[in-house]
Amino acid sequence: MILHSDRGPLAGRHTSSAVAGTAAASERKLALWNIGFAYTAFLVGTLCGLIQVFMRNEMIQLPVWLDYYQVLTVHGVTLALVYTTFFIYAFLITGMSRSLGSFGPKVARWSWIGFFVAAAGTVWATIEILSGRASVLYTFYAPLKASGWFYVSLALLIIGTWIISFSLIAHYVKWRKANPGVMSPLFAFMTISTLIMWIIACLGVVAAVVFMYIPWAFGWVDTINVELSRTLFWFFGHPLVYFWLLPAYMAWYLVVPKLLGTRVFSDSLARLSFLLFILFSIPVGLHHQLTEPGVADFWKFLQVTLTFMVVIPTLMTAFSLFATFEISGRQKGAKGLFGWVGKLPWHDIRFTSLFIAMVFFIPGGAGGIINTSFQLNELVHNTLWVVGHFHITVGTPVAMTFMGISFWLIPYLTGRTLTKTTKKLAFVQIISWSVGMLFMSTAQHVLGLLGAPRRTQHSNYSDHPTVLGWFDGFFSNTSTLALGGIILFFSAMLLMVIVFRLWLIEPRSEEGDLYAEFPIAESDASATPRWLENWWIWIGIAVALILLAYTFPITHMIQDAPPGSKGFINW
Amino acid sequence: MKNNRNPHEADLRGTLISVLVVGVLIAVMWAAVYAMYVAL
Numbered sequence: 001m002i003l004h005s006d007r008g009p010l011a012g013r014h015t016s017s018a019v020a021g022t023a024a025a026s027e028r029k030l031a032l033w034n035i036g037f038a039y040t041a042f043l044v045g046t047l048c049g050l051i052q053v054f055m056r057n058e059m060i061q062l063p064v065w066l067d068y069y070q071v072l073t074v075h076g077v078t079l080a081l082v083y084t085t086f087f088i089y090a091f092l093i094t095g096m097s098r099s100l101g102s103f104g105p106k107v108a109r110w111s112w113i114g115f116f117v118a119a120a121g122t123v124w125a126t127i128e129i130l131s132g133r134a135s136v137l138y139t140f141y142a143p144l145k146a147s148g149w150f151y152v153s154l155a156l157l158i159i160g161t162w163i164i165s166f167s168l169i170a171h172y173v174k175w176r177k178a179n180p181g182v183m184s185p186l187f188a189f190m191t192i193s194t195l196i197m198w199i200i201a202c203l204g205v206v207a208a209v210v211f212m213y214i215p216w217a218f219g220w221v222d223t224i225n226v227e228l229s230r231t232l233f234w235f236f237g238h239p240l241v242y243f244w245l246l247p248a249y250m251a252w253y254l255v256v257p258k259l260l261g262t263r264v265f266s267d268s269l270a271r272l273s274f275l276l277f278i279l280f281s282i283p284v285g286l287h288h289q290l291t292e293p294g295v296a297d298f299w300k301f302l303q304v305t306l307t308f309m310v311v312i313p314t315l316m317t318a319f320s321l322f323a324t325f326e327i328s329g330r331q332k333g334a335k336g337l338f339g340w341v342g343k344l345p346w347h348d349i350r351f352t353s354l355f356i357a358m359v360f361f362i363p364g365g366a367g368g369i370i371n372t373s374f375q376l377n378e379l380v381h382n383t384l385w386v387v388g389h390f391h392i393t394v395g396t397p398v399a400m401t402f403m404g405i406s407f408w409l410i411p412y413l414t415g416r417t418l419t420k421t422t423k424k425l426a427f428v429q430i431i432s433w434s435v436g437m438l439f440m441s442t443a444q445h446v447l448g449l450l451g452a453p454r455r456t457q458h459s460n461y462s463d464h465p466t467v468l469g470w471f472d473g474f475f476s477n478t479s480t481l482a483l484g485g486i487i488l489f490f491s492a493m494l495l496m497v498i499v500f501r502l503w504l505i506e507p508r509s510e511e512g513d514l515y516a517e518f519p520i521a522e523s524d525a526s527a528t529p530r531w532l533e534n535w536w537i538w539i540g541i542a543v544a545l546i547l548l549a550y551t552f553p554i555t556h557m558i559q560d561a562p563p564g565s566k567g568f569i570n571w
Numbered sequence: 572m573k574n575n576r577n578p579h580e581a582d583l584r585g586t587l588i589s590v591l592v593v594g595v596l597i598a599v600m601w602a603a604v605y606a607m608y609v610a611l
Contacts, residue, residue: 318593322586330581337585362593366600373601379608449607 026108027097028413030115032503034090035410037119038083039499044126045078046492053440053485055457057478068457069135069571076138077129080244080394081157082122087402088247089115089164092191094409095250096168098518099185100175103167107174110167118160124153135571137455139237140213142229145567148217151209158202158209165195183525183533186270187254193274194246196539197239200546201282204235216567223564227294228557234285235550238307242281244394246274248401251354252321255405257521259351260328260344264523265320271532273313273320279542280309283549287372291381294562299553300374306549307372314365321358349418349426350519353404356434357397364393367445382455385448392441400433403495410499411516416506418515425498432491440484446476 048071054060055068062068093111097103103111128134134146140154172192176184183189208229216224253270257263264270286295286303329340345351367389370376380386407426411417418426450470452459461467470476509516531537 315590315594319586319590322589323581323583326583326585327581337588340585362596363600366597369597369601370604373605376601376604376608379604449604 024097024102027093027103027111030108030111031090031094031409032413033115034086034093035406035413035499037115037122038086038090039496041078041082041086041122042492043496045075045083046489048072048075048078050485050489053478053482056459057482059482065132067132067135067571069137070129070132072455073129073135073137074126077125079399080138080390084244084394084398084402085118085157085161087405088194088243089161091247091250091402091405091409092168092194093164094413094518095187095520096171096191098520099187100171103171104174107167107171110170111164114160114163114165114167116160117163118157121153121156121158121160125150125157128153132571139233141233142213142216142224142226143565143568145217145569148214151213151217155206155209155214158206162199162202165199168192169195181530183267183528183530186264186267186523186525187250187520189271189533190246190250190253190274192535193278194243194250196535197246197278197281198243200278200539200542201236201239201243204232204285205237208232208236223566225557225561226565227292228554228561230289230292231285231295231550231554231557234288235282236285237288238285239281241394242277244398246277248357248398249274249317251401251405252317252358254520254523256321256351256354257324257328258519259348260324262324262328262331262521264521265323265327267523267525268528268532269316269320270523271528273316275532275538276313276316277310278538279545280306280313282542283545284310284372286549286553287377290374290377294557295553296556299549303549304372304374306545308369311369349423349430350404350408350515352427353407353430354401356430357400357404360392360400360434360437361397364389364397367392380448382453383448384444384452384454384459387454388441388444388448391437391444395441396433396437400430403430403433406495406499406502408515408517408519410502411506411509411513412518414503415508415516416502417509417513418502419506422498422501422506425494425501429491429494429498432487432494436484436487436489436491438484440481440488442475443477443481443484446473447471447481450476 051060051062051071052068052075055062055071062071125134128147128150134140134150136144136146136150140146140151168191172184172188175188184192212224212229212232215221253264257265284303284307286300287307289295290300290304325344326334326340329343332340332343334340334343344355367385371380371386371389380389407418447459447470448454451467452470459467460471471478474480
C-alpha cells in the first residue's frame with residue numbers, strides 16, 4: 001500500500017527543526033505575497049460590485065470621470081481574473097512545497113519572477129481601465145477597442161502565470177526523477193493536471209492578443225476578424241472556468257476527507273476525474289457562441305456534446321464526496337440511510353464553508369447544463385441569467401472554497417491561529433455570503449429568464465410597459481438584487497477583517513494547533529494504474545480533441561473571413 | 572461502535588441516493604427552463 005500523506009517541509013514548520021529551510025521560508029513568503037495581492041484585488045472588486053448594484057437600482061450617480069462600464073470592467077478583471085489567479089497560485093505553491101518538498105533555488109527564483117511579472121501586468125491593466133482607456137469588460141470582446149497597452153498588460157499577466165506554472169512543473173519533474181516508478185502525491189498530480197490545462201488553454205488567448213488585438217489596437221492593421229477573435233477567446237475562456245474550479249476540487253478531494261478523519265475515497269477516481277477535465281474543458285468554447293453566425297451547426301453541436309462530457313468527472317466528484325461523508329459518518333457510528341449527515345463536523349468552519357460551497361454548485365451545475373443546451377441557450381444568452389450563473393458558480397462554490405481555505409492557509413503561513421472570536425466571525429461571513437448570493441443570484445436568474453440583458457447598465461428598454469412588468473416580482477426586482485449586493489459587500493468586508501486578523505493580529509499558534517496545519521488526507525495509490533501519470537497520453541488525446549473540434553471552424557473563419565471590423569470606443 | 576471496514580466495502584446506499592437526488596434536481600431545473608422555452 002502506498003499512502004501519500006503529503007508531509008513536506010512546511011508541514012510542521014512551527015517546530016524548530018522545520019523552520020530551518022530557507023527555501024520553505026521563501027515559499028511561505030511568496031504564497032503570502034500572492035494572497036495579499038489576491039485580497040487587495042478582492043477589496044477593489046467587491047467595492048465595484050456594490051457600486052454596480054446601486055447604479056442598476058439608480059440609487060447613486062457616479063462622478064463624470066468614472067462610468068458604469070469602467071466599474072464593471074474593474075469588477076470582472078479584479079475578481080474573476082486577479083483574485084482567483086493569485087489565490088490559486090498561493091494554494092498551489094504551498095501545497096507543492098508541502099507535498100514534494102522545498103523548492104530548489106531555480107524554482108524559487110522563477111516563481112518569484114513569475115509573480116512579479118503577473119503582478120506588474122495586473123497593476124498596469126487596472127491603471128488602463130481606471131484611466132478610461134479600456135472599458136471593454138473582462139471578456140474584451142472585439143470590436144470594442146481598448147488601448148494597445150491594455151492588451152500588452154494582459155499578455156504580461158498570462159506570461160507571469162506561465163512562468164510560475166513552468167516553475168512548479170520543473171519542481172514536479174525533479175521529484176519524479178528522484179522517485180522513479182513512484183506515483184506522485186495526489187496534490188502534486190492534481191496541480192500538474194490543472195497547470196497543463198491552463199497552459200494549453202492560454203494558447204488561444206495569447207494568439208488572439210499577440211496576433212490580432214495588439215496590432216489592431218496600435219493601428220498596425222485597420223480591422224479585426226471579430227468571429228475569430230471571440231473564438232480564440234473562448235478557446236481560453238471556458239477552461240478558465242476550470243482553472244478556477246479545479247483548485248476548489250483539490251480542496252474538496254484532499255482537504256475535506258482529512259477534516260472528516262478519513263482518507264481519499266479513491267485515488268484512481270480522483271486522478272481520472274482530473275485527467276478528464278484536461279480532455280473535456282478545452283474543445284468546448286463554441287458553446288459560448290451558439291447564437292453567433294459564421295459557424296456551422298455541426299461544429300457547435302459537436303462542442304456542445306463534448307461540453308456535456310464534463311458531467312462525467314463532475315458527477316464522479318459528487319459521488320466521491322458523498323461517499324467520503326458517508327464512510328466518515330459510519331466510522332463514527334452513524335445508523336440509517338442518512339444518519340451520517342449528523343456526524344459531519346458542522347462546527348468546523350474549514351468544513352462547513354467547503355460544504356456550503358459544494359451545495360451551491362448543484363444549482364450552478366444545472367444552470368451550466370441549461371446554458372450549453374443548444375436550444376435553451378437562445379433563452380438565456382446574453383441575459384442577466386448568465387451573470388447569475390457566474391455568481392452562483394465562480395462567485396460561490398469557487399470563491400467560498402477559497403475563503404474556507406483562507407481560514408487555515410493564512411494561519412498556516414503566518415504561524416498564527418484562528419481564535420474563537422475570529423471563528424465566529426468566519427461563520428457569520430460564510431452565512432452572510434450565502435444569503436446575499438441567494439438574493440442577488442436568484443434575482444439575476446429570474447430577471448434573465450424574463451429577458452433582462454447583461455453587459456448593460458439599464459435593462460428597461462426606455463421604460464417599455466412589458467419590460468417594466470419584469471421588475472414587479474419579489475425576486476425579479478432590482479431592489480432584491482441590490483439587497484443581495486449589500487449583504488455580499490458586508491460579507492466581503494468581514495472577510496477582509498478576518499484576513500487582516502489572521503495575518504497580523506491573531507496569537508501565535510502552538511504545536512498541534514488544527515488551524516495552523518495544511519490538511520491533506522492520505523490517499524492509497526497502491527491500486528492506481530501507472531499509465532494515469534503518463535502525461536503524454538493525456539496531452540496527446542487533448543490535442544487530438546482540440547484539433548477535431550477547432551480545425552475546420554477556425555480554417556473556415558480565416559479562409560472565408562468577412563471584411564473585418566474597425567475598432568469602436570463607445571465610452 | 573466504530574465501523575472499521577475497508578472503504579470499498581462500506582455501506583454506500585446513502586451516497587447512491589444522494590447522487591441520484593442531485594441528478595434529479597438538475598433534470599428538474601433543466602425541464603423547468605425547457606418548459607419556459609417552449610411556452611415562450
